[in-house]
Amino acid sequence: GAGVSQSPSNKVTEKGKDVELRCDPISGHTALYWYRQSLGQGLEFLIYFQGNSAPDKSGLPSDRFSAERTGGSVSTLTIQRTQQEDSAVYLCASSLRILNTEAFFGQGTRLTVV
């Protein structure tokens, strides 16, 4: 596709349920990032995938959060047993891995835990 695609755009879930957020990066981009953005806060790094290397999970806030990237393309962020504090916009970005090139972001998934 022309840009980074995320789905769903909005997700409302009950506390305690599991959710899956999907990111389809720009074709050919080897780096993929997940960030979280809460109201009035900056972008909080969650996890980073680069090619076939082991992902950098240093930003995941708890073991309820996990992510995978299949075939070096589509990525899924899973949040288990959701809590109200998980409510935020989850942003995915991808970039070419030639030096430190710019990242292109999707429109985000707005997650609301009720």
Add this chain to the structure above:
Amino acid sequence: EDQVTQSPEALRLQEGESSSLNCSYTVSGLRGLFWYRQDPGKGPEFLFTLYSAGEEKEKERLKATLTKKESFLHITAPKPEDSATYLCAVDVTGGSYIPTFGRGTSLIVHP
């Protein structure tokens, strides 16, 4: 600890009133500094990358500059459509190419 601080948090301008946004950083070594624009309900949109002190880049009414401690985003004769949140991010040497973002400056340009 690497830090990125943006100021002011919010800025209101009249159309045509030029101003500057600041991004100051404290990092062990800078590999690159990025500016993004974010409109409500959308993901950040890339504007510029700066790599070394003294570098400048321009795009329409926007001009980004970089020193060893901070970057400025100058907005000349802004228009209402320039209203957005402007985000700054840094990529640090020795790190794993994960940009660290500031909290952003919310800009409103009144007609």
